Amino acid sequence: MTKRMFLMLGCVVLLIVGLAFGKYLQIKQLIASAPKAGAQTVSAIKAETLEWQPQISSVGTVTAYRGVDISSEIAGLVRDVKFKSGQNVKHNDILIQLNADSDIAQLRSLEASAELSATVLKRDQAQLAAEGVSQAQVDSDMADLKSKRALVAQQAANVEKKTIRAPFAGRLGISTVNPGQFVNPGDKLVSLQTIDPIFVDFFVPQKQIASLKVGQSLKLLSDAFPGQDFQGQISSINPKIDVATRNVQVEATLNNQKQLLLPGMFGNVAIDVGDKNKFITLPQTAITYNPYGSTVFVIKDSDKKDEKGEVAKVAQQVFVTTGATRGDQVAVLKGIEVGQMVVTSGQLKLKNGTPVLIDNSVQPKNSPNPTPQEH
Numbered sequence: 001m002t003k004r005m006f007l008m009l010g011c012v013v014l015l016i017v018g019l020a021f022g023k024y025l026q027i028k029q030l031i032a033s034a035p036k037a038g039a040q041t042v043s044a045i046k047a048e049t050l051e052w053q054p055q056i057s058s059v060g061t062v063t064a065y066r067g068v069d070i071s072s073e074i075a076g077l078v079r080d081v082k083f084k085s086g087q088n089v090k091h092n093d094i095l096i097q098l099n100a101d102s103d104i105a106q107l108r109s110l111e112a113s114a115e116l117s118a119t120v121l122k123r124d125q126a127q128l129a130a131e132g133v134s135q136a137q138v139d140s141d142m143a144d145l146k147s148k149r150a151l152v153a154q155q156a157a158n159v160e161k162k163t164i165r166a167p168f169a170g171r172l173g174i175s176t177v178n179p180g181q182f183v184n185p186g187d188k189l190v191s192l193q194t195i196d197p198i199f200v201d202f203f204v205p206q207k208q209i210a211s212l213k214v215g216q217s218l219k220l221l222s223d224a225f226p227g228q229d230f231q232g233q234i235s236s237i238n239p240k241i242d243v244a245t246r247n248v249q250v251e252a253t254l255n256n257q258k259q260l261l262l263p264g265m266f267g268n269v270a271i272d273v274g275d276k277n278k279f280i281t282l283p284q285t286a287i288t289y290n291p292y293g294s295t296v297f298v299i300k301d302s303d304k305k306d307e308k309g310e311v312a313k314v315a316q317q318v319f320v321t322t323g324a325t326r327g328d329q330v331a332v333l334k335g336i337e338v339g340q341m342v343v344t345s346g347q348l349k350l351k352n353g354t355p356v357l358i359d360n361s362v363q364p365k366n367s368p369n370p371t372p373q374e375h
Contacts, residue, residue: 060202
């Protein structure tokens with residue numbers, strides 16, 4: 001019985017071993033017959049040194065050199081509108097005329113009273129010389145004349161307020177008033193903006209204050225006018241730091257002769273600071289950012305040859321230290337040397353020692369000043 005049991009167990013073991021060995025041979029054959037991995041196609045660029053101008057960049061808001069919403073100081077009925085929407089006006093040009101008939105009539109009455117008081121004063125002064133009246137009477141006449149003239153001046157000011165004028169030169173906005181309309185004090189009638197020159201306000205971190213000074217040149221780029229620079233100068237630096245953001249507000253004056261920039265626009269402000277520096281630059285797509293560091297793949301010669309008998313190219317991953325960015329470019333401070341070929345696209349399918357083929361028919365963007373694409 002025991003002998004028979006051992007025979008059965010031996011047969012089972014032999015069967016298991018035979019099956020396992022057969023599976024091993026099958027897997028080995030599949031691996032051997034599997035196609036060899038070919039070279040991966042990537043795009044690459046030769047690392048080169050470019051000259052960079054250090055800059056302070058910020059997003060600014062365009063504001064008018066002068067800007068106000070024109071309103072009436074007193075109530076009245078609009079008699080005439082002297083302007084058209086969007087018109088350029090000069091300082092003191094008449095914009096709106098309110099009905100001032102009753103005010104003018106009252107002014108004429110006060111002027112007549114003042115003339116009468118002047119006549120009475122002149123007559124009493126003559127009587128005083130003949131001792132016909134007292135000095136007190138002449139003094140009273142003088143005070144009455146001054147009071148009447150003050151009332152005339154007050155009424156003349158009220159009449160003048162019925163003529164609404166431009167407080168400064170600029171461009172008018174869209175009118176919200178029409179003849180026959182009654183306006184109350186403080187009602188907005190039209191906007192007036194002086195836009196040549198024009199301001200841009202922006203903020204910079206406090207650590208960069210030492211690089212700024214009044215009169216320093218800058219340029220503004222607006223997506224409303226791609227490729228066009230608006231030159232200006234810093235005109236004021238706020239003497240107070242914002243305690244919430246630790247930023248300082250800066251105001252610059254821009255030349256806007258063509259009146260392209262309008263209040264409320266935003267734009268990218270660039271201020272050149274310091275001397276130009278040279279950096280090895282790469283497209284930002286060439287850099288792979290990881291928690292353990294930034295890497296790139298460089299292309300090197302292997303010790304093998306390809307089917308054409310030429311030295312095969314392989315990829316090698318290296319760590320790099322990156323610096324500032326400019327448009328599509330990034331400065332590389334350490335890790336690569338000038339002249340090395342660096343992979344710019346296709347890194348996901350690479351590892352150390354992977355054979356590569358370079359195809360630069362399509363290259364990633366590599367512009368220091370990219371502009372939006374118009375569709």
